[in-house]
Amino acid sequence: MERMLYLVAPTNDQCQWDENGPIIRDLFVWAADASEAVKLWREFNDMDGHTVLGLSEKIRVFEVPIMPAGASSAAVGWSDVHSFGATISERSEL
Template sequence: MERMLYLVAPTNDQCNSDEDGVVNQDLFVWATDASEAVKLWREYFEMDAEDTTSESKLGLDEHVRVFEVPIMPAGAPSAVVGWDDIHTYSATITERSES
């Protein structure tokens, strides 16, 4: 099964805040698809099924933004990768849809 590099990045309104502002929960994840990336992301931040308290706004049914990061071969020339060239998903641990 081929894996891709994903950037799991909830929106600011999904993240918690502290005295310094929004707590960033973006994470690069090596996974087989966007749903597995969200599952691994949740495990990394130790979000379990009961994690729907006021402290966390990311319950199991909440969709999270997932970006598929293109991997360039080692011999490729330097280049810019525009947002139009990146597949974007809205995903939970059980479902995903391309945005």
């Protein structure tokens, strides 16, 4: 099974807030698919049983393109990034 690099990034309105604003929980995850990325994100943030975010409520997951080691430097536009709304058990392309 081939793995990809994903950026799991809930929107600000899905994050908890403190006196400084939203508590950002963005995380890069190496996973087989967007749903596994959400599962690993939840485990990293120790959210088991504490929130429905990513369990039943979908969050944003971005599939980050990986360039071969010999590739020249380049910017990656958002049009080249696959975006998903995902939970630990389902995903749909945004």
